Amino acid sequence: MTSLAILGVGKVGGETAFLSAALGLVDEIVVYDVYEPLLRAQVLDLQHTGIDVAISTETAAMRDADIFVFAAGTPRTPDIKTRADLLEANIPVAKRCSELLEGFPGVVISVTNPMDANNYGLWKMMGIDRRRCIGFGSQLDSARFAGFLREVGIPGPAWVLGEHGDRQVPVFSKTGSDLDTGEREAILSRMRGASMEVIRGKGGTVFGPAYHIAMLIRAILHDRREVLPCSCVLDGEFGLSGCSLGVPARIGREGILGIEEWELDTWESAKMAEAGAFVRELCRRFDG
Numbered sequence: 001m002t003s004l005a006i007l008g009v010g011k012v013g014g015e016t017a018f019l020s021a022a023l024g025l026v027d028e029i030v031v032y033d034v035y036e037p038l039l040r041a042q043v044l045d046l047q048h049t050g051i052d053v054a055i056s057t058e059t060a061a062m063r064d065a066d067i068f069v070f071a072a073g074t075p076r077t078p079d080i081k082t083r084a085d086l087l088e089a090n091i092p093v094a095k096r097c098s099e100l101l102e103g104f105p106g107v108v109i110s111v112t113n114p115m116d117a118n119n120y121g122l123w124k125m126m127g128i129d130r131r132r133c134i135g136f137g138s139q140l141d142s143a144r145f146a147g148f149l150r151e152v153g154i155p156g157p158a159w160v161l162g163e164h165g166d167r168q169v170p171v172f173s174k175t176g177s178d179l180d181t182g183e184r185e186a187i188l189s190r191m192r193g194a195s196m197e198v199i200r201g202k203g204g205t206v207f208g209p210a211y212h213i214a215m216l217i218r219a220i221l222h223d224r225r226e227v228l229p230c231s232c233v234l235d236g237e238f239g240l241s242g243c244s245l246g247v248p249a250r251i252g253r254e255g256i257l258g259i260e261e262w263e264l265d266t267w268e269s270a271k272m273a274e275a276g277a278f279v280r281e282l283c284r285r286f287d288g
């Protein structure tokens with residue numbers, strides 16, 4: 001029997017629960033949200049699908065899950081410029097989450113923004129093996145990158161590493177294209193604004209994140225051992241440490257099975273170093 005726990009069943013957590021049930025990824029889903037009316041509504045709505053999946057709201061059962069998704073906390077509104085601006089608001093939620101997960105033996109997926117810092121924070125506060133803390137965001141950034149590349153006739157592959165935020169690093173060198181720096185920066189600038197267009201229009205991003213979180217859950221539970229762009233706590237990889245950052249990671253049943261250290265070109269390496277320095281500064285809030 002496979003069990004998925006989700007903390008925070010708002011837009012992303014709720015859709016992830018639904019999609020995981022609809023795709024038949026798990027036998028049981030344990031959900032919790034501080035906002036009781038929403039929690040009850042999400043449970044009922046899931047039950048009304050008639051899908052054969054057990055739904056529980058017992059927080060104690062979260063520790064027995066195979067995978068735990070941290071999707072609780074404050075999201076961006078059009079007034080909140082960057083994901084990093086959510087750090088102070090979401091640190092108490094990450095702390096509460098780490099307390100709830102004491103002794104958790106499974107794989108954690110961090111979604112709450114600023115995701116890279118929160119993934120690092122959960123790893124630090126829980127004191128678990130870094131291979132069991134996967135930050136979600138670069139898969140979504142990569143899907144957005146693929147869309148922008150298609151517009152200019154470049155088929156990909158589209159990989160985005162770095163911060164899940166303004167310092168994301170699209171890996172143009174893997175696309176086989178010869179775009180100059182100005183063209184790269186123009187695409188990157190559109191990528192930076194991609195989610196805000198959705199947030200302005202419908203209050204938050206939902207389908208994109210939930211779909212790719214479900215694909216990550218599938219990669220773990222089915223032990224697919226495929227390489228996905230995920231935020232991992234780094235220990236010297238890409239010359240970085242003291243932070244969690246998007247890197248190509250082989251994902252399987254135990255979590256992060258390995259990190260691939262790709263050769264990046266000069267533009268990409270500089271962006272990666274910038275991203276590392278920026279996120280490391282955010283992560284310091286969890287070091288003290």
Ligand SMILES: NC(=O)c1ccc[n+]([C@@H]2O[C@H](COP(=O)([O-])OP(=O)(O)OC[C@H]3O[C@@H](n4cnc5c(N)ncnc54)[C@H](O)[C@@H]3O)[C@@H](O)[C@H]2O)c1
Nearest residue numbers: 008010011012033034035072073074075112113137204209
């Ligand atoms: N990493 C990504 O790619 C990605 C994508 C989308 C959203 N996000 C982030 O995910 C988070 C959630 O986004 P959303 O759009 O679902 O927001 P939302 O407001 O719809 O849902 C968040 C839920 O968290 C609950 N919550 C708050 N504190 C809690 C606590 N201590 N315990 C349990 N529940 C708690 C709230 O009641 C709310 O229902 C935000 O930080 C957002 O920025 C990340």
Ligand SMILES: O=C(O)C[C@H](O)C(=O)O
Nearest residue numbers: 076083113140195196205
């Ligand atoms: O942009 C946001 O604030 C939400 C999320 O991180 C996203 O990329 O969709």
